[in-house]
Amino acid sequence: MINSVLSMLLRYVNSQYKKDANYDIALCLLHHYDEIGNMTINEMADICYVSSASISRFIKLLGFQSFHEFKNACKNTLEIANTDYSLEVSKAKKDDIEPIFARYTQHVIDNIEYSYQQLNYEQIDRICHFIYESNQVIMLGFEFSTLLAQHIQSRFALMNKYVRIGFSYEEQLEAAKELNENSTVLIATVEGGYFYRNDEIINVLNEKKAKIVVLTMNTQSKLMKEVDEVIICGKENSDTESRVSLLYVLELLVMYYCINFSHR
Numbered sequence: 001m002i003n004s005v006l007s008m009l010l011r012y013v014n015s016q017y018k019k020d021a022n023y024d025i026a027l028c029l030l031h032h033y034d035e036i037g038n039m040t041i042n043e044m045a046d047i048c049y050v051s052s053a054s055i056s057r058f059i060k061l062l063g064f065q066s067f068h069e070f071k072n073a074c075k076n077t078l079e080i081a082n083t084d085y086s087l088e089v090s091k092a093k094k095d096d097i098e099p100i101f102a103r104y105t106q107h108v109i110d111n112i113e114y115s116y117q118q119l120n121y122e123q124i125d126r127i128c129h130f131i132y133e134s135n136q137v138i139m140l141g142f143e144f145s146t147l148l149a150q151h152i153q154s155r156f157a158l159m160n161k162y163v164r165i166g167f168s169y170e171e172q173l174e175a176a177k178e179l180n181e182n183s184t185v186l187i188a189t190v191e192g193g194y195f196y197r198n199d200e201i202i203n204v205l206n207e208k209k210a211k212i213v214v215l216t217m218n219t220q221s222k223l224m225k226e227v228d229e230v231i232i233c234g235k236e237n238s239d240t241e242s243r244v245s246l247l248y249v250l251e252l253l254v255m256y257y258c259i260n261f262s263h264r
Contacts, residue, residue: 004077021050022058028047037072037074085239089239104239104241107241111233111234111245114234114235115234115245123229127184127231128256132161133182135180135183136178136180139153139164139185139186140165140175140188140194141194142194146165148247153165156257159257159258159261160262172198172201176204179210184210185205185213186213187214189218190237191217192216192223202223212227213229214231215246216233217245
């Protein structure tokens with residue numbers, strides 16, 4: 001799945017207007033998330049004050065086939081979270097914070113400056129033309145990118161251009177299958193991982209002959225050889241610095257579109 005269990009639980013809690021039993025389960029699991037990997041289904045039912053059958057139904061509602069699959073997915077989330085930062089940050093003490101913050105800030109500045117230096121205005125214009133002329137536009141990516149996608153969706157909506165997004169693998173695959181040749185796809189993938197983990201979606205995009213625009217710092221990936229445009233969004237990501245430069249580049253894209261295409 002594109003989104004972690006943690007993100008799925010947060011999304012479920014944030015989107016529920018009616019606070020039912022499933023809402024209570026999701027909220028309880030968020031409060032005990034780091035313990036889930038070591039729980040039995042009965043233990044989970046006890047802390048949520050529901051039956052084990054209710055837990056089983058909720059897990060299937062999230063898209064998991066079994067409690068075992070759900071537990072493993074939770075463990076994987078925690079493992080991935082631990083690799084977000086370099087060892088220097090992961091093992092840092094309180095006294096290390098000031099130099100770490102200073103270095104991180106400099107890396108962010110360097111990434112933004114590097115992205116700015118790599119800007120190709122003719123390329124930005126082509127991409128905005130793609131978006132303007134397409135009758136379907138979608139934005140794809142992993143967890144953080146889906147958060148940015150919501151922001152981009154709202155900005156383009158203000159300019160009368162609908163950008164479709166999907167939070168889950170299934171939603172993104174469905175969006176890809178519904179494209180036609182007059183479509184543009186924005187893929188935000190800082191290190192290029194989207195191409196390694198979602199080959200079915202990429203194959204569908206190629207079959208649909210949609211314009212594919214990738215925002216990444218990994219310009220050497222052989223898997224991106226058939227995309228139409230690659231926009232560079234940084235050069236350093238040891239401690240998630242490229243998240244900031246990815247947003248920066250997306251803001252430039254929105255700004256260019258606003259200036260040159262929103263009033264046509």
